[in-house]
Amino acid sequence: MSLLEIKNLHAKVGNHEILKGINLTLNAGEVHSIMGPNGSGKSTLAQVLARRETYEVTEGEILYNGEDLLAMKPEEAACEGVFLAFQYPVEIPGITNAYFLRSALNAMRKYRGEDEVDAMDFLPLMREKLKLLDMDERLMNRSVNESFSGGEKKRNEILQMSVLEPKLAILDETDSGLDIDALRIVAQGVNAMRSPDRAILVVTHYQRLLDYIVPDRVHVLVNGVVVRSGGPELALELEDKGYTTMETATSA
């Protein structure tokens, strides 16, 4: 059984249809990349998978671990192992980053019927992951994402991912706003997460992230549908020729 099966997915915001019949299958252990021009529906797909309620699914289905993902609330999907690294991480003033992350971990542990982790036990785990991402521990005592730089916010997302250990990780334009050094560190963090029982979906506009996180499959999304799928070489082809050729291919 595949970890994720998306079948003929249609979704809209208001009256505006954005996804127009997506089909995609992702197995545990695989890394796939979704590429496409601005407005093609990449982020919408990521948000629908994370169960954001502002997007209305009008047709199709999503099976996650064989279960109906669309029947889950965002927190249920999260507790079942779906993680979204946000393109624009949100600020939560007055709540420390450490407290937030521990609360998230404990919410998931509770869901699975496991004991909660207290602050003392959480500390070593957090430190280990911080080191991996070359992050300053002081960031943990600041309010969640508040006055973080763009790069710090993105690293913070990957930190959360490595602590929460999802089964399906979706990275929504995690590379945007990162300089080359930060990009390398983030990619390192993601690669460390690759495992036979985890799938990763990398949503990106540019090919450069895929130099560091080499995907098993690349899907090109244009105007709400997957127009092409292929191996990592497809990303390079896109880099070379741009999206325009594919757009014309679909409209033809």
Add this chain to the structure above:
Amino acid sequence: MSQDAVIRELAQQEYKWGFVTDVAEERIPKGLSEDVVRLISAKKNEPEFMLQWRLKAYRHWASLERAGAEPQWANVKFPPINYQDITYYSSPKMKPSLNSLDELDPEILRTYEKLGIPLQEQNRLAGVAVDAVFDSVSVGTTFKEKLGELGIIFCSFSEAVREHPDLIKKYLGTVVPHTDNFYAALNAAVFSDGSFVYVPKGVRCPMELSTYFRINAAETGQFERTLIIADEGAYVSYLEGCTAPMRDENQLHAAVVELIALDNAQIKYSTVQNWYPGDKNGKGGIYNFVTKRGKCLGVNSKISWTQVETGSSITWKYPSCILQGDNSVGEFYSVALTNNFQQADTGTKMIHIGKNTRSTIVSKGISAGHGQNTYRGGVKILKDATGARNYTQCDSLLIGDKCGAHTFPYIEVKNSTARMEHEASTSKIGEDQLFYLRQRGLKAEDAVSMIVNGFCKRVFRELPMEFAVEAQKLLSISLEGSVG
């Protein structure tokens, strides 16, 4: 289930302090007159000076009432109050004098236990001395003897009038005179009990002092009066909590609190106000019309007010500081939450009289449901207050789209050396914030609670440790069911 549904479900949670204690009560007939004032005074065995003071206040109040001078300026709406339809004195029947709190009516002891404030020797809260006020009377004060060893007086107001008349004569009405406002005049005429604290020179009070106010009887008003004096170099931290049963009628609570800090003294006054807020349609609830003011009389003195206001159907309250002594400091930290049909018009006044006086105001208003939340603040720098400074931060958080937040800051500066800072913000709990937290596994209600607690953090930090956790919980409960 959508976020709206989650919120609605949460909102259905009941006010869990709404029970009524079945206890024999002694009450006087409804209505207010000179005779009623005399009767209250007689019931309390008060000395003549106290009766005269009450009568003066009553006459003033009666003239205000005839003139229709009930304050109208607050941003709250309620039908006219019939002051002749209220009982001004009600007390549980009990033995005239108790040798120990263990002799108290077991029903009353159980009530306080249920409220989480055990009064009996063996299960008292460690480190907190409690004065328990039940309707119109103080039913007991814990740790009195222990505090007495340090010369600290902590007792009911009635007892103070009898035992320490000199202190009462010297300070009563010096911060909030009976002519101050309509409700303060009413309180001065009919106040029945409350707490009295005196901390002598150079003494640092070793435990939190606290009063727990409980309205139990129906159709009565509660009019307590609290007077706290910190003598030179003294320190005291005081906390009050309040609850009331759920009733369909509105009940009036008009208290007065006066604080006096002499040279180098410090008073920290914290309130967790959780009077019955009315039901989700706005029926019933307490009218909380309270005058609280502190006077920093001495040099280098400091008064801080911290309040968490989650209850009452209407709150009208402005804990203020008169900064008379040079270098004195006034602080006001407030969280006010209005849900369903609650209304709050609350804030503070900082009156800078002395040189180099400093004040800080941090106000956090949260509106949910149809709640209306108003911050009203006045900062006055008088002519001689050279070097005065004020910092005001006033933030509003809206939950849903049927509530309101209003801000009325008044600033009056008569000395050009003053430095004033004012920051204000209004924000809405965003769908993006909720989604972010839920995507990390938090339930919708926990997500709301986390955002609100973060918003209030600056104020919670000021609460005594024991109560900060309590306040956070209270806030979550009061908010439940409020987000859309």
